[in-house]
Amino acid sequence: MWHIGAVSILLLDVDGTLVDSLPGIRAGFLHTLDEMGWDHPSEEFINRIAGPPMEITLQNVGMSPEQAREGLAIYLDYTARGGWADAQAFPGMLELVREWKATGLTVATATSKGEGFARKILDREGFLPFIDFLGAAEEDGPRRSKTAVIDHVLASNGWEDQTSDILMVGDRSHDIEGAAHFGIDTTAVTWGYGTPDEWAEARFTAHTPKELEGIVNDWLHVRHSTRG
Template sequence: MSILLLDVDGTLIDSLPGIQRGFRHTLDQLDWPHPDQEFTDHIAGPPMETTLRSLGMSPAMAQEGLGIYLEYTRRGGWADATSFPGMLDLLRRWKSEGLTLATATSKGEAFARLILEREGFLEHIDFLGAAQEDGPRRHKSAVIDHVLSTNGWRVDTSDILMVGDRSHDIEGAAEHGIDTVAVAWGYGTPVEWASAARTAHTPEDLEGIVHDWLATRG
């Protein structure tokens, strides 16, 4: 079995516009000053409460902010996103080649399902691994553990490859002994990608990297 763990935000889906609007709405509701644009350009990926804590909020206020953000997302913010060009076709090819595909996203499970279904990805995904909107499974390592445990994929880690765009994808996978291919069209930086096994700059580049990975496994 060859398994690809796929991040969603910044890898399959360009969700930054909706995340930014929800983030700013949350700050306004909390009467908290907005950070600069550079900060806001890199908020997609980690759990929202982690981002809010990084602004100096207390744990209690960050949890209140998470609730505000999730309510904004439920009211339609989840739909403010589009798929990255070329990624849906790539998933179709991977499935036709017999790869097992699972998401491993810090996005809430219901929101991930909605956007992946609308954009046509869901039918090609064998298992939807996502964070809990109201529960302990929030960080990437916990999501990956959920994916592996639920499916009984406690296999040789050389059988699994993570694809993501941020440092938390790389670090979360590494906690399970899994290598990551960083994708440069997402929201990360070259500094973040430096710790990945490889970096893909286009979907075609990613397809070649996965092909090489499969070849090394025989």
């Protein structure tokens, strides 16, 4: 690992990148549909629901914005009553985040998961001590999209003019597109919930945590060489 002097920042997605949260998200989604009397979509659709804000997913099954807001309330209630706990760290990711912090990297999250639920999961799975800033969506507020979350992270830390010092790590197209809005490069990880077409939008692609470690090392090396 590189030991660095200049500030370098990793912006990490949570669902599908650090933790496998699909089981809980899936159960909450289906519970919401059942409560509202909606048919279940295909398993192919369900397997892609982790990542985007739930109200967007509900609109994608045909709900109006008003119905989706009603559904979001049902989903958040289910999650608060224990659905959040049905998640676990992907093998190797806690160790990698720990190494990044030991190296001197600044580590922040940028997740569309609600802040309270993200904090609970990351705390239980052991990530929280190695995260400098917990960037997340609001459960009940306007900060819901990935772009809004990243904007919140940048503004809260005064990083608006340091986007060349930031590398986003995520698994879905909204991670890549949200980061690109601010001129931030992304590494797509393939153990999450995205597709090859989504990963193709990223600058880098990692198939294993070990490969991700190498990509981050190379990124640091290029930055070090450029500034040296």
